[in-house]
Amino acid sequence: MVTTTSRRTRGARRAFAGALLAGLTLFTSAGAAVADDPSASASPGDEGSGPTEAGTTFRTATALQQGQAGTAQASAGDYLYWVFPADTGQRPTVKATVKLPEGEAKRSASTWQIDVYDGLRRRQACQYGHQTRKAAPDASAVELSCVLRTVRSWSEPWANDPLPGSYYVRLTVVNLPADDLGLPFEAEVRADSVDQGGAHHVDGALAEPLVPGISVTGASGTSQARAAGEPEDGWASGWWTTRWLWTVGGGVLAALAAVFGYSLTRGRGRPAHVPHGV
Amino acid sequence: MITRNRLTAGVCIALATLAAGLGSVLPAAADEPPATPAPKVELVLDVSGSMRTRDIDGQSRMNAAKQAFNDVLDAVPEEVHLGIRTLGADYPGDDRKVGCKDTKQLYPVGPLDRTEAKTAVATLAPTGWTPIGPALLGAADDLEGGEATRRIVLITDGEDTCGPLDPCEVAREIAARGTHLVIDTLGLVPNAKIRQQLTCIAEATGGTYTAVQHKDELSRRVTQLVDRAAEPVITPVATEGAGSCSAAPKLEPGLYTDREKIGEHRWYRVDVLPGQELRASVSVAADRAVDNDYGVLLRAVTVHGREIVRGSESGTGRTDVISSGLRYPSPEIEDGDDGSGKPAAETVCLQLSNAFSAPASVKRTPGLPVELTVDLVDGPDQASDVAAFGLGRGWWLLGVLVLTGLVAGLLTGWITRWRIAVWRTN
Numbered sequence: 001m002v003t004t005t006s007r008r009t010r011g012a013r014r015a016f017a018g019a020l021l022a023g024l025t026l027f028t029s030a031g032a033a034v035a036d037d038p039s040a041s042a043s044p045g046d047e048g049s050g051p052t053e054a055g056t057t058f059r060t061a062t063a064l065q066q067g068q069a070g071t072a073q074a075s076a077g078d079y080l081y082w083v084f085p086a087d088t089g090q091r092p093t094v095k096a097t098v099k100l101p102e103g104e105a106k107r108s109a110s111t112w113q114i115d116v117y118d119g120l121r122r123r124q125a126c127q128y129g130h131q132t133r134k135a136a137p138d139a140s141a142v143e144l145s146c147v148l149r150t151v152r153s154w155s156e157p158w159a160n161d162p163l164p165g166s167y168y169v170r171l172t173v174v175n176l177p178a179d180d181l182g183l184p185f186e187a188e189v190r191a192d193s194v195d196q197g198g199a200h201h202v203d204g205a206l207a208e209p210l211v212p213g214i215s216v217t218g219a220s221g222t223s224q225a226r227a228a229g230e231p232e233d234g235w236a237s238g239w240w241t242t243r244w245l246w247t248v249g250g251g252v253l254a255a256l257a258a259v260f261g262y263s264l265t266r267g268r269g270r271p272a273h274v275p276h277g278v
Numbered sequence: 279m280i281t282r283n284r285l286t287a288g289v290c291i292a293l294a295t296l297a298a299g300l301g302s303v304l305p306a307a308a309d310e311p312p313a314t315p316a317p318k319v320e321l322v323l324d325v326s327g328s329m330r331t332r333d334i335d336g337q338s339r340m341n342a343a344k345q346a347f348n349d350v351l352d353a354v355p356e357e358v359h360l361g362i363r364t365l366g367a368d369y370p371g372d373d374r375k376v377g378c379k380d381t382k383q384l385y386p387v388g389p390l391d392r393t394e395a396k397t398a399v400a401t402l403a404p405t406g407w408t409p410i411g412p413a414l415l416g417a418a419d420d421l422e423g424g425e426a427t428r429r430i431v432l433i434t435d436g437e438d439t440c441g442p443l444d445p446c447e448v449a450r451e452i453a454a455r456g457t458h459l460v461i462d463t464l465g466l467v468p469n470a471k472i473r474q475q476l477t478c479i480a481e482a483t484g485g486t487y488t489a490v491q492h493k494d495e496l497s498r499r500v501t502q503l504v505d506r507a508a509e510p511v512i513t514p515v516a517t518e519g520a521g522s523c524s525a526a527p528k529l530e531p532g533l534y535t536d537r538e539k540i541g542e543h544r545w546y547r548v549d550v551l552p553g554q555e556l557r558a559s560v561s562v563a564a565d566r567a568v569d570n571d572y573g574v575l576l577r578a579v580t581v582h583g584r585e586i587v588r589g590s591e592s593g594t595g596r597t598d599v600i601s602s603g604l605r606y607p608s609p610e611i612e613d614g615d616d617g618s619g620k621p622a623a624e625t626v627c628l629q630l631s632n633a634f635s636a637p638a639s640v641k642r643t644p645g646l647p648v649e650l651t652v653d654l655v656d657g658p659d660q661a662s663d664v665a666a667f668g669l670g671r672g673w674w675l676l677g678v679l680v681l682t683g684l685v686a687g688l689l690t691g692w693i694t695r696w697r698i699a700v701w702r703t704n
Contacts, residue, residue: 077486079598250680
């Protein structure tokens, strides 16, 4: 499926992208509709009915879609992993709720934390949100959140800016008295994102999103394996940005202004006192 | 790029759907990945004398465990090969030497006959000692062979008093055999010593520890752990990094495991064609008691020793792994032929180092588990501008464009008028 294309051809294609706008939209939406059809009945898909288990390592992380809530029952001290896709222009927010069962078991104060890693397992900073929070001994729930930076379509290899691809969420207790290790708790994780719009659209694009193993799964052609790490409607093609509207609109306005300016110098038509044919 | 893949995927699926004549063919095909090896699980149950104690929901620990086992055996997914091993089931005497060897396989690892397995469990009666170490070794041998995922679920109510074999060391050695074996532990007694031993076993193999207080908790947790084994995962390939780049193993795209001692350097090599992008990520697991502050550094270096790019991360506090990654888009070269018409690949050396430290009492061998992912994809479209396609945006842009248009219009008008005037005078 992935063929090696020289960068020159790709550059040329990007240049033509604008011209191909309408046809491409029609074609991709048709393709996506066909691709979505068979899985519609198989996948739980619906809001809220997310997976009820969580992975325990990067490798076994449970896949989530944005807007889907993943739940899990685990023992305090476990490391729980989920993975969700985020695309260019999105600013993902990860929210996690830890429910501590109230009961006869006496608990002490505990500190919980979520960490978000990108597809290269690089830790991603949270702009805002309670990434780490302490639960009082009598607390029944802890709410954690992490607002990531806006995902860019390209960055220099020396930067760790968020790029389109998989994002791993790790939930764990970071500070817990030994007596409370292994006691049950419930967790719920959800990732949503805000579309940040054209202001954040940068030039350049990755050939493939940062999904681990993409060169292996892509080559063997198992579309199902790839689909696991993909957003529901596929990855964005990267050519659409509202900057097209601004620029084209600006051009039109400039043309109108030019016509207006030209007409100013013409005055209000031929002066009345000048006779015809002069 | 991405669009193209999606298009191709869409077209492929459309074609497949057409060829099959039925849309329902696709999910069916997706359900059965090509012959994955059956995941193996062994439940290791403590049948020592102390299991007689009645403290789980008013029942004896043994009864609770038996009921949980019945629930679990009912719920085991078809594809899982399940076995059961006991410890302390046979020798009731006082001879420590004999008692500490008392572990045997109750039900062999293989396709599960639920009735048979249940009957076998029903015969158990709390009897002897708690030789956890030998039981784990036995279980690891039972699960030997094949490429599948392996899991040992250890259910016990007592600490290993057998010595000198520390079960935690045993667990670490089992994990270091490179057989991707995970040990999950369940403790039936909230006792500090047992907890410490069981968490140590779990930590050493990347497993989990659960403190069980109720019967339903026990069956739910064991069922969950068995289900977890059935989850399809990619099994990594064991590799061994070298001490220098020249001796390093050459890696193809894929998932690898290795072991790295504290303070050690490991080198790997990857051949990257011009125009390709190398992606490497690494996780170093803290599988033993390490100090609170730690770090990892992954460097991509040329064969001549020049650093290209690095990924580094440091952390503090409780953790399972510390990971980092890097990306290196190899530049496209105009004339890189090696004579055969193919461009010559560039060898990139990956150097992995960790900044873990541990108290002197902690064993250094085997090294910390390392997981390495290598991907090679097409290179990115380099940015030629800060903004997408060099397009503009915002009111300032509109203002400038409108003003420019206006000025241009006015000038054109004036020039035209002036030229007409000149023409008229002539």
